[in-house]
Amino acid sequence: MHSMDHKKQIKRFVLENFLFTDDENALANGDSLIQKGIVDSTGMLELISHLEETCAIKVQNEEMIPANFDSIDAIGAFVARKLAA
Amino acid sequence: MRSLSSRLEQHALSAPDRRAIAEGARRIDYGTLWAQACAFAAFLKTSGITPGDRVALILNNGIEAVVACYGSWLAEAVVVPLNAQARARDLEPWLRHCDARCVVHAHDHADALGVLEALDTSILRVSVGAANSGSRNMDWQEAVATPGTLDAPQVEPDALAMILYTSGTTGAPKGVMLSHANLAANVDSITEYLELTRDDSIVTVLPFYYSYGQSVLHTHLASGAFLVIEQNLVFPHLMVETLAREKVSGFSGVPSTFLLLLNRVPLGDYDLSSLRYLTQAGGGMAPAVANRLREAIPQARLFIMYGQTEATARLAWLPPHMLDAKSGAVGLAIPGVELQVRNEAGQVCAAFEVGEVFARGPNVMLGYWRNPEATASVLIDGWLKTGDMGHTDTDGYLYLSGRRSDMIKTGAHRVHPKDVEEVLAELPGVGEVAVIGVDDDTLGQIIKAVIVRAPAADLSELRIKAHCRERLAAYKIPKIITFADALPKTASGKIRRSELQQQEAS
Numbered sequence: 001m002h003s004m005d006h007k008k009q010i011k012r013f014v015l016e017n018f019l020f021t022d023d024e025n026a027l028a029n030g031d032s033l034i035q036k037g038i039v040d041s042t043g044m045l046e047l048i049s050h051l052e053e054t055c056a057i058k059v060q061n062e063e064m065i066p067a068n069f070d071s072i073d074a075i076g077a078f079v080a081r082k083l084a085a
Numbered sequence: 086m087r088s089l090s091s092r093l094e095q096h097a098l099s100a101p102d103r104r105a106i107a108e109g110a111r112r113i114d115y116g117t118l119w120a121q122a123c124a125f126a127a128f129l130k131t132s133g134i135t136p137g138d139r140v141a142l143i144l145n146n147g148i149e150a151v152v153a154c155y156g157s158w159l160a161e162a163v164v165v166p167l168n169a170q171a172r173a174r175d176l177e178p179w180l181r182h183c184d185a186r187c188v189v190h191a192h193d194h195a196d197a198l199g200v201l202e203a204l205d206t207s208i209l210r211v212s213v214g215a216a217n218s219g220s221r222n223m224d225w226q227e228a229v230a231t232p233g234t235l236d237a238p239q240v241e242p243d244a245l246a247m248i249l250y251t252s253g254t255t256g257a258p259k260g261v262m263l264s265h266a267n268l269a270a271n272v273d274s275i276t277e278y279l280e281l282t283r284d285d286s287i288v289t290v291l292p293f294y295y296s297y298g299q300s301v302l303h304t305h306l307a308s309g310a311f312l313v314i315e316q317n318l319v320f321p322h323l324m325v326e327t328l329a330r331e332k333v334s335g336f337s338g339v340p341s342t343f344l345l346l347l348n349r350v351p352l353g354d355y356d357l358s359s360l361r362y363l364t365q366a367g368g369g370m371a372p373a374v375a376n377r378l379r380e381a382i383p384q385a386r387l388f389i390m391y392g393q394t395e396a397t398a399r400l401a402w403l404p405p406h407m408l409d410a411k412s413g414a415v416g417l418a419i420p421g422v423e424l425q426v427r428n429e430a431g432q433v434c435a436a437f438e439v440g441e442v443f444a445r446g447p448n449v450m451l452g453y454w455r456n457p458e459a460t461a462s463v464l465i466d467g468w469l470k471t472g473d474m475g476h477t478d479t480d481g482y483l484y485l486s487g488r489r490s491d492m493i494k495t496g497a498h499r500v501h502p503k504d505v506e507e508v509l510a511e512l513p514g515v516g517e518v519a520v521i522g523v524d525d526d527t528l529g530q531i532i533k534a535v536i537v538r539a540p541a542a543d544l545s546e547l548r549i550k551a552h553c554r555e556r557l558a559a560y561k562i563p564k565i566i567t568f569a570d571a572l573p574k575t576a577s578g579k580i581r582r583s584e585l586q587q588q589e590a591s
Contacts, residue, residue, distance in 0.1 A: 020551035034319050037170060037559050041318045041345055042527065061351070064320050 006055060006083075007076035013050055014072065018043055029072040044069065051075070057082040088265050089272065089303050090158045091237040093119060096283070096309040103283070105306065107331070108147050108314040115309070118152065120234070125156025127233025132209050132223075134187055136161035139248065141185040142294070143176065143197045145169050146314045149213045149225060150293050151302065153189045156229075158246060158265075161238055162187075165248045165260070166294040169194070170558040174508075176200045179250050180208075182258045183454060189213060189225070242266035248454050249296055251394050252501050260454035261296075261394045268303060270447035271397035274419040275304045278402050279335075279362055279388065283309030287335035288328050290315045290342065291497060297366050300398035301337045318342060322350045325357070332359040336385075339367035339497045341528050343378055348527070352381040360385040366392060366399070368494045368529050369485060372412045379408070391415035391485065395469055397448040400424065401483055414482040415475075422446035425468070426477055436479045439486055442471045491582055493522030495530050498560045502582070505553070505561055509534055512552045514542030519572050519580045520563065523589045534563035535585055537572060544568075 011027065018038045019026050033039040039047060047069070048059050057079065068078040093115070096103065101116025113121075134140065140157040142164065144150040150166070157164045165183045167176060173196040180188065180200060188208055190197040192215035201210055213225040240246075246268055248260040275281075287305055289312055291298035305312050313331050315324050325346060328336060338346075343365065346352065363378065363385050370389060379387055386405035392398050401424060403416030418424040425433050426440040434440040449469045452460035463470045475485040493500040502520035509518040516539040522530035538544050546566045553562040573584040 016547065020547050020554055034317060039319065040559065041321065044319045045349075061322055064322065066320070069320075 006079050007072060009054065010051070010075050010079070011072045014038070014047070017046065027072065029076075031072075032070050033072075034066060034070050039069075047075075051079060055079050055083065086242045086266050086269050088158070088237060088240050089268055089307055090122070090155055090240075092307040093122070093155055094237045096306075100283075100309065103309060104311045106148055106151060106312045106314060109316075111148060113148050118148075118155075121152045121229045122155035122159055123234050124229045124231045125152055126159035126235065128223075128228040128231035129157065129160040129162060129187065129209075130233075131231065132187070134160055134162050134209065137163060137245065138186040139163045139165050139183045140187040140189065141165040141167055141180055141183060143167050143169050143188065143190040143194055144213060144293075145191065145316060146289070146293050146298070147213075148314075149189070151306075152229060153211075154293075158240070159235060159237060161240065161244070163245045163248060165250075166299070167250065168294045168558065169292070170560065172196050172556055172558060173200050174556050175504075175558075177203065178258055179260075180204060183248055183260060187211065240265045242269075243451070245451065247299075249294070249299070249394050251499070252504070257456050257459065258454075259456060259459055262451040262454050263397055264451055267397045267448050267450060270421060271300065271399055271419075272304050272307045274421050274448070275300060275399055276308055277420050278404075279304070279364070281305065281308040281310060285335055285361070286311035286313065286331065286333040287337065288313045288315055288324065288331065288333050289337055290318055290324065291337060291339070295497065296392070296394040296398040297337070297339070297497070301364075305335075318345055321345045325350045325352065325355050328357055328360065329355040334359055334361040335364070336360060336362075337364040337366075339529075340365065340370045340374065341496045343370070344374060344527050347374070347377050347381060357382050358384060362386050362388060364388045364390055366390040367497055369413075369415075375408060375412075389415060391473075391483070393471055393473075395450045395463065395471070396422075396444055396446070397450070399448070400442075400444050400446075400471075403482075407482075411478070411480075411482045414478070414484050416482060418444075418446075418483075422448065424477075424483060426475060426483070434476065437476050439474060439476045441489065442473045442475050442483065442485070443468045444471060445469065491521075493520075493530050493532055495522065495525075495532060495560060496528045500532060500561050505532060505534065505557065505563065508553055508556045509536065509549065509563075511556075512544070512549060514539050514544040515549075516540075516542070517572050517580075519582060519585055521582055521585050521589065523565065523586075531564045532561065533565040533567070533589070535567050535569050535572060537569055 097115045097119030103115045105115045105118045140162045154164050177200045189211040192212040210222045212222045243264045246265045247263045250260050252259050289301045389403040392400040401416045423445045425443045428440040445468045472489045505520040517537040519535045523533045525531040573581040
């Protein structure tokens with residue numbers, strides 16, 4: 001899967017599971033998922049296991065930081081880096 | 086009685102450079118905290134806020150929330166910390182009910198902004214976090230730059246200090262009225278059994294708009310201790326890194342907080358040797374979890390505690406050395422408080438006889454704000470009827486066994502099923518609905534909605550959750566939604582929630 005497709009797919013997951021909508025405009029790619037209260041601690045676990053399953057990556061404990069997971073853009077870039085590594 | 090603001094003043098005068106609060110990269114010492122609180126008080130006074138006026142806060146945990154609280158007290162106003170996660174449908178009735186004369190809110194809190202537009206324009210608004218965003222909005226930075234120094238006012242012990250709303254808005258809101266004496270008494274009791282001193286420090290993630298978070302804040306400030314504010318537990322290992330980095334002596338949480346740390350963080354990889362005390366309240370902690378926690382952080386004393394907002398925060402504590410001997414107990418009454426378990430006839434129960442817990446002490450609230458009926462139903466002959474069921478053993482240790490009400494405890498939050506049911510019932514296509522709490526390994530309980538669809542209604546789970554998200558705080562949205570043909574009811578048509586609960590358990 002192309003990294004752009006990953007990002008779209010991650011966004012779709014967040015929209016469906018945390019915002020309960022398919023409206024792409026409900027969330028900007030740069031919006032903070034944590035500050036806006038979209039993803040809480042259990043939500044973050046769900047999101048990470050989803051990424052591990054669908055993108056075939058393994059997220060290490062030290063990688064679980066806001067810089068990697070706080071927005072669709074950040075997650076997209078993180079997944080792209082992981083897949084390139 | 087020594088008011089909480091006079092205690093803060095004392096630390097500010099005797100040790101102004103002592104660190105008081107850290108929030109991310111921001112730090113504030115006692116001298117600056119006091120100066121900002123004085124400035125905010127001066128701002129309130131010059132803006133026409135008079136003693137007894139309500140100042141509502143719609144803020145996440147942060148330095149501003151603390152300054153606004155103590156500043157309001159210095160202006161002899163009443164602080165009303167509102168749940169910053171709440172949506173407009175709760176915020177508006179709360180603001181109306183408490184008749185707020187000033188609202189301090191995050192500049193980008195969309196629901197707060199919307200509600201303020203709809204409310205009385207004479208309400209003084211203070212916006213935190215961005216430059217002045219309109220003529221009717223005062224900027225926080227300007228407010229705390231108001232010139233003014235003062236001594237802590239001599240407050241009447243029984244004067245109202247704070248209103249904490251404990252429920253949503255189905256029916257009349259319940260705003261717990263706490264006096265300055267209530268707050269001071271509970272701080273004294275807790276400080277005594279935790280043996281807090283100015284050398285203590287704590288990481289706190291508990292919201293200040295709940296009584297537990299308030300209690301952690303005020304006990305530590307009154308001791309001259311240091312508080313490190315963490316905003317959330319989204320990344321539990323970052324919280325543990327903070328505990329290790331700041332070498333704090335204390336940490337407070339609800340059962341789910343400790344479960345997150347135990348299950349998701351290799352605690353042995355961190356140097357947590359500075360931790361002296363851990364406190365737990367907000368729901369029962371399974372003895373197995375308490376044991377895991379003690380194994381993971383063996384030198385820290387674990388304090389199991391019990392209380393409720395109506396008692397300021399705390400009613401009972403289990404001395405750490407009794408944790409094994411009294412496994413499962415919430416302990417003994419805190420200093421200054423009396424506890425009784427009473428049967429249906431109102432008589433004090435014998436040991437091991439289950440009844441309802443009653444409490445008496447200087448921490449028991451004045452009543453519910455502008456709700457004499459609700460007040461009369463729980464304050465009876467000087468005693469607080471807690472709604473919690475339990476028994477004592479022959480040594481007087483209290484064990485809890487559920488509540489009379491249907492309230493759901495999920496993580497650090499309390500949710501009244503009716504608040505969620507009311508929102509769901511507004512969705513076209515929902516015929517009938519019942520909301521219950523079902524057991525969850527981490528959160529204690531999660532919210533489940535059982536829905537009977539109206540004839541020919543086409544309702545998806547996604548549609549239902551989207552409807553809830555528009556109207557409810559995220560933690561109130563049902564995690565599980567099931568559809569049923571009918572709900573179990575009594576002969577008079579009342580939903581049998583307990584039967585749904587039993588179906589769930591079987």
